[in-house]
Structures are given as structure tokens and as C-alpha cells.
Amino acid sequence: MKFLESVLNTLMLSLVELFFLLGFLIGVGFLLGVLEKYSNKFLYKALGPRGVLATAWIGTPVHELGHLFQCFIWGHRVTKVKFLQLNNPNGVLGYVEHQYNPSSIYQQIGNFFIGMGPVFSGIGALMVGMYVLVPESFYSFNTYIGNHVSPGSIDLTVIVNATLAITESLFTLENLLNPLFWLFLVFAVSISSHISLSKADINGASRGLQMIFLVLFIINLIAGFLDIDTYRLIVKLTEYNTYVLAFSSIALLFSFITLVISLILYKMRSFW
Template sequence: MGTPIHEMGHYFFAKVFHHRIDSVRIFEPNAESGNLGHVSHSYNTKSIYQKLGNFFIGAGPMIFGSIVLVIFLYFFVPNAKEIFNPLFASFHNPLEFLTAIYESLKNLFAIDNISQWNFWLFFYLSLAVASHMAPSKPDRRGMWSGFFWIVLLLIIINLITLLLGVDITKYVLNLSQFLGLFVSIFFYGLLLSFLHFLISVVILIVFRRR
């Protein structure tokens, strides 16, 4: 499940940013290269929009994977609303933001949840997704090539708002509420990825001893 979602993340953002899709393999394990799938794409190097898209295409598995985890959480975890609520508050400093993430994760791993079978189904599915959310080396190269254009765009937006005397603070605060949700999911995904790594190490140690 993790690999198809990883590749769908690339594919989705490649389409959004009008890249040409040359080849798609949602799940095709290759024993020689170690690849499990791929999305090959190309773009017009004269298009700033398509250049900017390289960042989102590279980060696609993390973004798309996070959305999938949110959907799983909403449908499988009994107290999903209690988990979401702390993340939609207004944050005035980083401590409040971190506190909200802590409260959200605490609600997720509540006793009432871990005693339910559907929580463990969510846990298994999210482990499968989170273990494939990390961008590969080629993905990271693509992200860096698009990152420059994102920074440049943000600088231009800030300059325009300063010249026009527009206060965008309230828009940033509204955006932070949604970012809080995805940052929490990233934390959860990171936790699961670390757990997956530990399990893999233990299994390798056991089999090597045999």
C-alpha cells in the first residue's frame, strides 16, 4: 500500500503543475535497482510554474501520504474529532503549537482507542503508508530545484503586501491551523517510520544470527 500512495503523490502534483508524464509504474518491484515503482516526468524549463512544481512533486509522497493518514484517522479512529480539535486553535507562539501537537497525539493513543480493533487497523494501515512517505534521493534533488522558486515567490508576495500596506497576519494564522494538522501527522509518521526501522533492525539481527 505504501508504494502506490508514494507514487500517486508524485503523479498527482506532476499533473497539477502541468508536467508531462512520460512513464508511471505505481507498483513494479525491480530486484536489480531496488525500486518499487516510479513516475517519470518532464517539464518546460522556461516555465516558472512548472519549475516551482518540482518542489511539490518531490515532496508529493509526504503531502499525499499525510492526507491519506488524515482520511484513515477520520474513518477508523473513534475520537477523531477530539484529535483534530487542538490543532485548529489559534497559536501565538511555538510552545502553544507544540502543546497542541502533544494533546492531539495523547488523544490518539488514549486507552479508549487502543482497546478498539479499528484503532489497530488504522495503526497498521498508517504504518504501511508512513514507511514509504520519505522522499528518495532523486525526490530530494527535485525538491531543492523547486525550493528556490518558492522562496523567491514568498519574497515577492511579502514585498507586494508591504508596498500595498496589506496586513496578511490573519491569513497566515488561518493557514497555521491547517499546517498544525499536517505537522502533527508528520510527527506521527516520523514516529511510525522510526518504529518500522527498529523492527527491521531487530529482524535483521535475528536472521543474521541464524
């Protein structure tokens, strides 16, 4: 009975640790998926298939690059890549096919990060776009992160304040008069329109998530016998989540802007 209770406690501990490790990243991916779903829905109703395809030229390659880079990191063998296809009968705009060794725990864990790859590449591309096209806004936001975001200070105000900071740094009179800002806006909207995960991406990520949980559970079982407290170590490791929330604000902001633009276009089409 005591052994069963210990196993159940270890299961609960592993679930809590899994949430601390990856819960915020998964939450960001979910929010981006919801915003993109409705954005594309309104765009399709307003402009038809060409409304979604108009942003695919930039957004889809960035999405697929996220998968591709993670495949290299986690040792998966890439067998086929399509960065953009416009005439697929199933509506698939791009894909990365890859294979892995099922007996490799490392490669199985990699399925999670490969599935989540577009979130990383999307946020990274947005930051690079800011750096190149609107550098003053980039430095302003980067300064805000350095001065106001500290490891471990996790609460919802982090993402709210970071979103307000990036909005304030981007939408200035100087930027509104700068053609490069409008180029960045097109770039950012295109990426935000294709940053979320497909059903195949989610299925792949879930397989990796299961392996991560299993590894955590085994580690916690061994740690329990050795009287080692893994919870404090995991909490210390998850201080990076503060930066995940702060930097994801740029993707959430432009996903929201994309939703507003697509809604306006839809309403205008309905009015006409």
C-alpha cells in the same frame, strides 16, 4: 554603492520570506526523512529486504500518488507511472516520470510541490484513514485543532501539543479493543515508512525552490522601487504554517512509532 546595498537587502528579505513561506514544510519533510532513514535501517537489519517491502504495498503507492496529483495541479505532463515494483535491481519501489515546459515559471515552481508531494499525500492519507477506521479519534483531534490552533500562532508547542492530543485520542482503551484501530495502525505505519523524499525528489524540489526564490526576489525588487512592504503580506500569508505543523503531527507520531517498532525488532533479532 547604495544600489548594491539595496540589492543585498532585497536578497536577505527574500530569504527570510522564503523561510516563512516554506521553511516549516521543509523542516517537517526533513524530520520525516530522518525518522524513515533509521526505521528502514533497523527493519532491514532485522528482517532483510522483506522488512521494507512488507510496508511498501501501501506506503509506496501513497507516496507516488503524492507526486502524481501535484503533477496534475502544476501542469506537468506525466509520461510514466509505476506505483509499486518489487524486483527493481536498483531498489526503486515506484516512480512518476513527468515533463514540463522550462520556459513556464508556473511549471518550474511546481517542481517544488511535486517533489514534496509525498508529504502532502502521506498526511492526507493518514487523516482519511483516521476518519474511516477510527472516526471518534478523528473528530476528537479535529475538535482540538479547532479549539486550540489559531492562524499565526507559530511556535514549537503547536506541534508538541498537537502530537499529545492525537496520541491521547488514538490510544484509548476503546480503540485498543477495536480491530479497526489495529488495521489503522498497520495502515499508518506502512505510510509513515515511505513518506519521506528520495534523492530524486529532493533534487526536483530544490529546482522549484530556486525558482520560488527568484520570483520572490524580483517581486521584492519591484516592490522596493514602488515603496511597497511585501514582508507584512508574506507574514500574513504564512499563517497557514500553524496548521501545517498541527496536521503534520500525525505523520511525525507514526514515523516515530515506526522507528520504535523497527528498533525493537532489530534488538530482538540481535538477542536471538
